Amino acid sequence: MDSTRRLVYGFTYNRSDATRPGSPVSDDSNATVLLVDDEEALVSMYEAYLADRYEVRTATSGAEALSIADDTVDVALLDRRMPEMRGEEVLRELRAAEIGCRVAMLTAVQPTVDIVDMPFDDYRVKPVNEAELVGVVEVLIERAAYGERSQEFFALASKKAALEVAGETSSDAYETLCTELDEVRVELDRQLDAVGAEAAFSDLA
Numbered sequence: 001m002d003s004t005r006r007l008v009y010g011f012t013y014n015r016s017d018a019t020r021p022g023s024p025v026s027d028d029s030n031a032t033v034l035l036v037d038d039e040e041a042l043v044s045m046y047e048a049y050l051a052d053r054y055e056v057r058t059a060t061s062g063a064e065a066l067s068i069a070d071d072t073v074d075v076a077l078l079d080r081r082m083p084e085m086r087g088e089e090v091l092r093e094l095r096a097a098e099i100g101c102r103v104a105m106l107t108a109v110q111p112t113v114d115i116v117d118m119p120f121d122d123y124r125v126k127p128v129n130e131a132e133l134v135g136v137v138e139v140l141i142e143r144a145a146y147g148e149r150s151q152e153f154f155a156l157a158s159k160k161a162a163l164e165v166a167g168e169t170s171s172d173a174y175e176t177l178c179t180e181l182d183e184v185r186v187e188l189d190r191q192l193d194a195v196g197a198e199a200a201f202s203d204l205a
Contacts, residue, residue, distance in 0.1 A: 030054070030055065031054050031055070031074040031075065031137075031141050032054065032055040032056075032057065032072050032073050032074050032075075033050055033054045033055070033056050033057070033073075033074065033075045033076075033077065033137055034056075034057045034058075034059065034065060034068070034069055034073045034075070034076040034077070034101070035047060035050075035056060035057070035058045035059070035077050036058075036059045036060075036061075036062070036064075036065040036076065036077065036078045036079060036082075036087070036090060037060065037077075037079040037082070037106070038060050038061060038079060038081075038082040038083060039060075039079075040060055043058045043059075043060060046077070046133060049130045049133050049134060050133065050134065050137065053134065053137075054137065057073070061082060061083075061084060061085065062082055062084065062085025062086070062087070062089060062090040062093075063084070063085055065078075065090050066090060066093055066094070066097075069094060069097075069099055069101075070099065071099060071100060073099065073101040074101055074102065074140075074141055074144065075101055075102050075103070075104070075137050075140045075141060076094065076101050076102070076103045076104075077103075077104050077106045077133075077136075077137075078090055078091060078103060078104070078105055078106065078107075078120075079105075079106060079107050080105055080107035080109045081107060081108065081109055087105060087107060088105075088118055091103055091105070091118060091119060091120055092119070095119050102121045102122075102140035102141070102143060102144050102151075103119075103120045103121050103122075104120065104121060104122040104123065104124055104136050104140060105118070105120050105122070105123045105124070106124050106126065106128065106133075106136075107123075107124075107125065107126060108125065108126045109125075110125060110166050111123055111125070111159075111162040111163055111165075111166045111168065112163075112166070112168050113163065113168055113171045113173040113174060115159055115162065115163070116159060116163075116173045116174075116176075116177050119155075120155065120158075121140055121143065121151070121154060121155050121158065122136055122139070122140060122154075122155075122158045123158055123159065123162040124136055125162075125165075149184060149187060149188060149191075150188060152184055153181070153184045153185060153188060156177060156180060156181040156184060157181060159177060160174075160177055160178060160181055163177070
């Protein structure tokens, strides 16, 4: 696999893609992060982790999150287990409103095959420390620079990795997920090969 493919797929298999606290962030350090969790203490702690790197908005309910979410939000971190409106409901509302932020589910709920149809970009199980929290935001911001199919690949790979960590690999849904992931990977490989060929011919011109 060449360096371009490593760049495209590099985040996929690294579940410890964390940035050390205090290390440099990406060029998009003015990004906006939406933190959503019904535990106020956790929201305050996460905000403290991120506030010196990003503009941070916080919400302690799904309804509040939707009231402050707009196209200026780059990354949303959603708890799943919230009263009145669960995190997956918030996720679907964000997608229905065509708010184009990257979304990570940040939750104590262990993943099962029910996550396969959820339109998130990453899934992390609490507790998470500062390094992991900063890392997942960094990664999602970087992923946003890629095309739609690459982002789909990242999301599928995240679901596959989450299910494997949880030991949820014996279902038809998991097998279908793996097949879809392979199909997207092949398509991306072909696109990269085409780009490489075009570059080679351009050099010869």
